[in-house]
Amino acid sequence: MLFKLKNSESRILLIILSVIFASSSIIYAQKYDYKHIADSVLNYSLSERAGYKWLRELCNIGPRLSGTDNYQKATDWAVQKFTEIGCDSVWLQTVKVPFWVRGEKESAEIVSPEKAAGRKLSIASLGGSIGTNGILKAKVIEVSNFDDVKNLSPSEAKGKILFFNEPFDQSEPTTFRSYGKAVRQRGNGAIEAAKLGGVAALVRSVTSKPDNVPHVGMMRYADSVMQVPAAAIGVEDADYLSSLLKSNPDVEVSIEMDCSPMGEADSYNIIAQVNGSEFPDEVIVVGGHFDSWDKGHGAHDDGAPCIQTMEVLHQIKVLNLKPKRTIRCVLFANEESGLRGAVEYGKYAETAKEKHYAAIESDRGVFTPRGFNIDADSMVIAEMQAWLPYLNKLKIDWIRKGSSGADISRIKNTKALIGYVPDDQRYFDFHHSANDVYQSVNAREMQYGTAAITLLAYLISQEGLK
Amino acid sequence: MLFKLKNSESRILLIILSVIFASSSIIYAQKYDYKHIADSVLNYSLSERAGYKWLRELCNIGPRLSGTDNYQKATDWAVQKFTEIGCDSVWLQTVKVPFWVRGEKESAEIVSPEKAAGRKLSIASLGGSIGTNGILKAKVIEVSNFDDVKNLSPSEAKGKILFFNEPFDQSEPTTFRSYGKAVRQRGNGAIEAAKLGGVAALVRSVTSKPDNVPHVGMMRYADSVMQVPAAAIGVEDADYLSSLLKSNPDVEVSIEMDCSPMGEADSYNIIAQVNGSEFPDEVIVVGGHFDSWDKGHGAHDDGAPCIQTMEVLHQIKVLNLKPKRTIRCVLFANEESGLRGAVEYGKYAETAKEKHYAAIESDRGVFTPRGFNIDADSMVIAEMQAWLPYLNKLKIDWIRKGSSGADISRIKNTKALIGYVPDDQRYFDFHHSANDVYQSVNAREMQYGTAAITLLAYLISQEGLK
Numbered sequence: 001m002l003f004k005l006k007n008s009e010s011r012i013l014l015i016i017l018s019v020i021f022a023s024s025s026i027i028y029a030q031k032y033d034y035k036h037i038a039d040s041v042l043n044y045s046l047s048e049r050a051g052y053k054w055l056r057e058l059c060n061i062g063p064r065l066s067g068t069d070n071y072q073k074a075t076d077w078a079v080q081k082f083t084e085i086g087c088d089s090v091w092l093q094t095v096k097v098p099f100w101v102r103g104e105k106e107s108a109e110i111v112s113p114e115k116a117a118g119r120k121l122s123i124a125s126l127g128g129s130i131g132t133n134g135i136l137k138a139k140v141i142e143v144s145n146f147d148d149v150k151n152l153s154p155s156e157a158k159g160k161i162l163f164f165n166e167p168f169d170q171s172e173p174t175t176f177r178s179y180g181k182a183v184r185q186r187g188n189g190a191i192e193a194a195k196l197g198g199v200a201a202l203v204r205s206v207t208s209k210p211d212n213v214p215h216v217g218m219m220r221y222a223d224s225v226m227q228v229p230a231a232a233i234g235v236e237d238a239d240y241l242s243s244l245l246k247s248n249p250d251v252e253v254s255i256e257m258d259c260s261p262m263g264e265a266d267s268y269n270i271i272a273q274v275n276g277s278e279f280p281d282e283v284i285v286v287g288g289h290f291d292s293w294d295k296g297h298g299a300h301d302d303g304a305p306c307i308q309t310m311e312v313l314h315q316i317k318v319l320n321l322k323p324k325r326t327i328r329c330v331l332f333a334n335e336e337s338g339l340r341g342a343v344e345y346g347k348y349a350e351t352a353k354e355k356h357y358a359a360i361e362s363d364r365g366v367f368t369p370r371g372f373n374i375d376a377d378s379m380v381i382a383e384m385q386a387w388l389p390y391l392n393k394l395k396i397d398w399i400r401k402g403s404s405g406a407d408i409s410r411i412k413n414t415k416a417l418i419g420y421v422p423d424d425q426r427y428f429d430f431h432h433s434a435n436d437v438y439q440s441v442n443a444r445e446m447q448y449g450t451a452a453i454t455l456l457a458y459l460i461s462q463e464g465l466k
Numbered sequence: 467m468l469f470k471l472k473n474s475e476s477r478i479l480l481i482i483l484s485v486i487f488a489s490s491s492i493i494y495a496q497k498y499d500y501k502h503i504a505d506s507v508l509n510y511s512l513s514e515r516a517g518y519k520w521l522r523e524l525c526n527i528g529p530r531l532s533g534t535d536n537y538q539k540a541t542d543w544a545v546q547k548f549t550e551i552g553c554d555s556v557w558l559q560t561v562k563v564p565f566w567v568r569g570e571k572e573s574a575e576i577v578s579p580e581k582a583a584g585r586k587l588s589i590a591s592l593g594g595s596i597g598t599n600g601i602l603k604a605k606v607i608e609v610s611n612f613d614d615v616k617n618l619s620p621s622e623a624k625g626k627i628l629f630f631n632e633p634f635d636q637s638e639p640t641t642f643r644s645y646g647k648a649v650r651q652r653g654n655g656a657i658e659a660a661k662l663g664g665v666a667a668l669v670r671s672v673t674s675k676p677d678n679v680p681h682v683g684m685m686r687y688a689d690s691v692m693q694v695p696a697a698a699i700g701v702e703d704a705d706y707l708s709s710l711l712k713s714n715p716d717v718e719v720s721i722e723m724d725c726s727p728m729g730e731a732d733s734y735n736i737i738a739q740v741n742g743s744e745f746p747d748e749v750i751v752v753g754g755h756f757d758s759w760d761k762g763h764g765a766h767d768d769g770a771p772c773i774q775t776m777e778v779l780h781q782i783k784v785l786n787l788k789p790k791r792t793i794r795c796v797l798f799a800n801e802e803s804g805l806r807g808a809v810e811y812g813k814y815a816e817t818a819k820e821k822h823y824a825a826i827e828s829d830r831g832v833f834t835p836r837g838f839n840i841d842a843d844s845m846v847i848a849e850m851q852a853w854l855p856y857l858n859k860l861k862i863d864w865i866r867k868g869s870s871g872a873d874i875s876r877i878k879n880t881k882a883l884i885g886y887v888p889d890d891q892r893y894f895d896f897h898h899s900a901n902d903v904y905q906s907v908n909a910r911e912m913q914y915g916t917a918a919i920t921l922l923a924y925l926i927s928q929e930g931l932k
Binding site: 042043046047049170171172173175208368370393395397398423425426429442443444445448 | 508509512513515636637638639641674834836859861863864889891892895908909910911914
């Protein structure tokens with residue numbers, strides 16, 4: 001017969017065919033597995049809600065301002081959690097952080113005109129600010145756009161409270177851009193005020209929510225410029241003050257704040273990992289910053305996102321996913337007032353014997369997933385985009401080049417730095433304020449994100465990157 | 467010269483080249499325009515927030531139960547709004563709707579065991595239910611999964627209140643599927659209770675939010691089965707009742723409700739349009755249902771989505787978009803308790819001289835956009851998918867085959883029926899309850915959706931569909 005093969009030939013053919021079928025079945029099995037794993041991860045996330053339950057525990061501790069007892073209690077809680085998860089190792093990296101105390105006094109009210117005298121204003125000291133050293137009374141001058149401060153002369157501003165009232169630009173498609181524009185007045189308002197001889201900076205809260213809750217955050221001083229106190233004011237009161245100034249330019253306000261920078265304190269990066277089965281020295285970092293501001297619970301910023309990355313390790317263990325590469329969760333100290341945790345971890349990463357393969361940061365709240373921003377070569381991004389059919393199920397609709405995150409930015413020579421991007425429309429309603437509490441987090445939105453981050457970390461671990 | 471052309475030839479070549487350049491520049495201009503229009507629509511949506519302002523006015527009227535004075539007031543408000551927008555025509559289509567009155571009495575409490583006696587239960591009569599005709603006192607039997615009702619015998623259920631306690635399945639990826647499973651007990655609980663000789667149905671609220679607010683909605687009776695009263699119970703109290711039953715199977719509850727179906731009333735579909743400039747007889751419908759349940763404001767369901775489609779006409783006018791095809795907004799009467807508005811509009815559409823070209827429904831709340839579900843030929847869907855580069859800016863990440871919507875389902879022979887799909891994670895936190903108020907709507911999320919629906923309606927109007 002024309003096609004009759006010798007025994008040896010048929011054996012070779014059989015082997016070739018076996019290899020072809022075996023490898024195609026491996027490919028099939030892998031693809032099948034990821035679909036299946038995506039389903040398992042999502043199902044576990046939504047039905048067990050482990051992270052959402054942990055969030056209640058974390059929020060019960062209270063806010064986690066850098067260097068405080070609360071941060072220490074939260075550190076102990078996280079270490080306990082990682083231990084319960086069954087991580088292969090859990091350790092702390094010491095980080096010196098700036099320590100600032102809000103104090104007891106934090107109030108402001110209208111002094112004149114008479115018709116408004118005694119009206120309280122909703123304010124909160126900005127992080128890093130000095131106090132007022134008793135009651136500070138002064139006239140107010142409004143700067144409605146931060147760029148306009150250049151047009152003010154010292155004769156107009158001297159001895160006054162500079163009231164920076166640039167609104168959050170709601171016409172921007174992304175709220176992060178609106179924030180980026182308006183936050184300059186919070187960061188630099190005190191410096192610009194002092195340069196003009198002003199005695200304090202009162203800064204419109206940088207928020208998308210038109211309520212009267214002050215939204216705090218870091219402010220800066222410059223070495224060569226006198227230090228003056230700075231406070232955030234609620235949006236409703238900022239609008240009120242602005243309208244009062246329109247009818248009466250001699251509005252006088254009193255402010256009392258006894259906050260104070262208090263040097264440095266010890267804090268920690270909290271680190272835990274599940275070792276890789278094939279490439280244990282190739283490390284995929286997942287994490288967020290564990291410190292927060294002291295109004296609210298620091299739920300969206302950044303407690304719940306940290307917990308999403310803690311739950312990556314939990315799901316890896318509980319779903320028995322056996323990653324080829326090591327997956328390490330890093331809860332960074334002190335993002336809010338100095339990025340010191342990120343800097344220290346970056347130094348460690350540079351000299352560590354293990355290779356930092358990739359890193360995923362979650363620091364945009366825990367709303368429904370949209371995508372991942374990637375800092376990497378376009379080839380690597382394309383490779384990750386090929387995983388979208390699996391990630392789509394977890395509401396990841398895109399993967400694209402973009403800014404990843406502040407805390408992982410100090411980890412050098414990875415194949416990819418990745419920022420998890422949930423929906424951003426509501427983030428600045430809560431950010432840095434008493435609105436950012438446990439109750440503001442939706443369990444389903446949070447747990448969808450957990451599933452998405454878990455699957456991406458796992459895909460990188462199993463498939464690798466070019 | 468080899469390439470020298472005669473004058474006549476060169477003129478022809480010039481004409482040919484001009485035509486080629488002209489048509490390619492038209493194509494370029496069109497594409498450029500849609501990008502530009504997407505930007506304009508989004509910018510206008512986010513900065514002006516017209517619809518969000520209208521929502522406050524609409525919610526101030528109160529809920530819009532079918533056939534009530536409030537629905538009539540809201541109708542007047544919408545007609546006024548369409549007139550101010552400058553629509554080419556505004557008209558009402560009369561619709562007979564079922565009229566049901568909640569009444570004054572609506573309460574329940576534990577009668578026994580003694581340790582729990584007098585404890586109030588948070589309940590609300592279900593839409594369409596009869597009252598209890600005084601105080602109804604009876605023992606309670608729990609049905610923890612609606613399918614289990616088949617396993618109950620009349621001897622177990624006779625004379626009892628059937629307590630349907632199937633939870634909202636949080637493990638489902640889409641909340642609409644969880645709702646679809648659990649809502650059977652609300653729709654059919656009273657029928658199944660009566661079949662077994664039960665005296666009432668007490669139904670766990672079909673909601674994703676574990677609070678104690680009752681979530682109402684329509685229930686049904688069957689012609690051949692006795693009518694018994696039916697009420698929703700808050701999730702916390704449902705859990706409480708269930709745990710009480712575990713320790714004491716003889717729990718007795720009293721219920722008092724004086725709600726009553728009251729025949730029919732006149733209501734209206736509210737219709738307004740901007741005429742097409744080239745194909746005025748080809749109509750693209752946008753709309754939602756204008757009636758609501760009577761707890762809360764009916765903000766997400768379906769006031770704000772209706773307003774999104776009203777704002778389509780507003781933006782068409784204010785941005786001077788000049789649609790080729792007619793764009794018509796239809797605010798449907800009575801989706802909640804009978805779909806009568808949709809049925810009547812469907813009858814009208816069948817005999818109308820104009821052609822119903824396409825329809826877009828918004829009835830899934832006003833959360834951040836995700837995509838559009840399309841009922842159409844796959845060729846048409848592919849055609850619309852080619853517009854995704856414009857729609858992506860408005861957070862439309864996908865266009866796919868899927869269920870469009872109840873109200874437009876009665877419009878026959880269109881090229882496409884389209885359902886707007888915003889994020890669904892939080893919808894059933896609010897749905898049919900006192901949680902569904904103006905304050906539960908985020909302006910940015912709502913206005914993003916408005917922009918997406920406006921652009922899609924405009925693209926269909928200008929580009930047409932195969």
